Amino acid sequence: MLIPRQKTHDLNVATLDHGDFQLSSEQSERGTLICFYRGFHCPICATYLKELERLVPEFEKRGVAVVAISSDEEDRARQMADKINAKNLRIGYGIALEEAKKWGLFISQSRGMTSIGVEEPKLFSEPGLFLISPDMSLYFSSIQTMPFVRPNFTELLGAIDFVVEKSYPARGEYQGEV
Numbered sequence: 001m002l003i004p005r006q007k008t009h010d011l012n013v014a015t016l017d018h019g020d021f022q023l024s025s026e027q028s029e030r031g032t033l034i035c036f037y038r039g040f041h042c043p044i045c046a047t048y049l050k051e052l053e054r055l056v057p058e059f060e061k062r063g064v065a066v067v068a069i070s071s072d073e074e075d076r077a078r079q080m081a082d083k084i085n086a087k088n089l090r091i092g093y094g095i096a097l098e099e100a101k102k103w104g105l106f107i108s109q110s111r112g113m114t115s116i117g118v119e120e121p122k123l124f125s126e127p128g129l130f131l132i133s134p135d136m137s138l139y140f141s142s143i144q145t146m147p148f149v150r151p152n153f154t155e156l157l158g159a160i161d162f163v164v165e166k167s168y169p170a171r172g173e174y175q176g177e178v
Contacts, residue, residue, distance in 0.1 A: 001104055002103065002104055002130075002138045002141060003138065003172070003173060003175065004137075004138050004139065004140075004141075004170035004171060004172045004173045005137050005138070005169070005170045005173040006137055006138060006173075007135070007136050007137050008023070008103075008130075008132055008136050008137065008138050009099075009102050009103065010022065010023050010024045010136070011023040011034070011069075011095075011099070011103075013069055013092040013093065013094060013095050014074070014092065014093060014094055015067070015090045015091055015092045015093070016074070016077055016078055016081050016086075016090075016091045016093065017091075018090045021067050021069070021090060021092050023132065023136060024136060026065055026132075026134070027065075028063055028064060028065035028134065029063030029134070030062060030063035030064050030133075030134065030160070030164070031063075031064055031065070031131055031132050031133045031134050031139060032064065032065045032066070032067065032131075032132045033059055033064050033065070033066045033067070033129070033130070033131050033132075033156075034067055034068075034069060034128075034129070034130045034131075034132060035048075035049070035052055035066070035067070035068040035069070035127075035128075035129050036068075036069050036070065036095075036100065036103065036105055036125060036127055036128040036129070036130075037049060037068055037069070037070050037080075037127055038070065038108075038124055038125065038126060038127060038147055039070045039071065039072040039076060039080070039120075039121060039124050040070075040072055040076040040077070040079050040080045040083075040118060041076075041114045041116075041118040041119065041120045041121070041124075042114070042147055043114070043115060043116045044147045044148065044150075045070075045080070045127070045147065046080065046083050046084055048127075048150055049068055049080065049084045049086075049089065050084040050085075051153055052066065052068060052089055052153055053084050053085070053086050053087070053088055053089040055153050055154070055157065056088035056089050057088060058157050059157065059160075062157065062160050062161070062164070064131070064160065066088075066089060066090065067089075067090040067091075067092050068089055068090070068091055068092065069091075069092035069093070069095050070092070070093060070095065070124070070125070071093075071094065071095050071096070071097055071100060071121065071123075071124050071125055072093050072094070072121070072124075073093065073094060074093050074094065076093075077091050077092075077093035077094075095125070097123055097124075097125060100125035101125075103128060103130070104128065104141070104143050105125040105126060105127075105128045105143060106125065106126040106143070106144070106145045107123055107124070107125055107126070108123070108124055108125075108126055109122070109123060110122050110123070110124075126143075126144050126145055126146065126147070127143075127144045127147060127150060128141065128142065128143045128144065129141065129142045129150070129151050129156075131156075131160075133170070137170070138170065139170045140159075140170065
């Protein structure tokens with residue numbers, strides 16, 4: 001399990017049109033937002049990523065780099081990028097499910113064809129959203145077992161503004177006896 005204020009695993013995945021994404025090489029002032037999504041088969045992911053695509057410039061204004069990552073192969077990642085008309089959002093693909101599990105993501109098995117007529121992969125990770133500090137420590141995470149009810153990106157932007165203004169520390173770091 002990843003613990004707030006502690007260093008995360010490095011992460012290295014290929015992206016469409018932006019070379020490799022390597023977390024340890026990111027140079028953003030306030031960190032990196034990593035949005036793990038289920039894949040091209042998920043209509044909720046498309047809606048969610050379209051909103052993130054729209055807000056990437058707002059995250060960048062606040063010094064936060066953004067990447068969306070799935071275990072999809074390159075062709076399905078490209079289909080998702082086309083579907084959401086990605087111009088600002090880096091789309092990473094091909095994350096190994098073993099790596100997804102290191103990030104605490106849940107893994108699901110295919111149930112066949114989705115409501116939009118796209119076959120689910122045999123195995124894929126469920127969504128997770130992580131804000132990683134520039135020193136690669138975990139600042140915020142939201143990990144889900146289902147595709148529904150995800151963190152709101154506009155609210156997250158407001159939270160980042162608050163965090164910066166108040167120098168608010170990452171929470172959830174306690175590991176002692178309870």
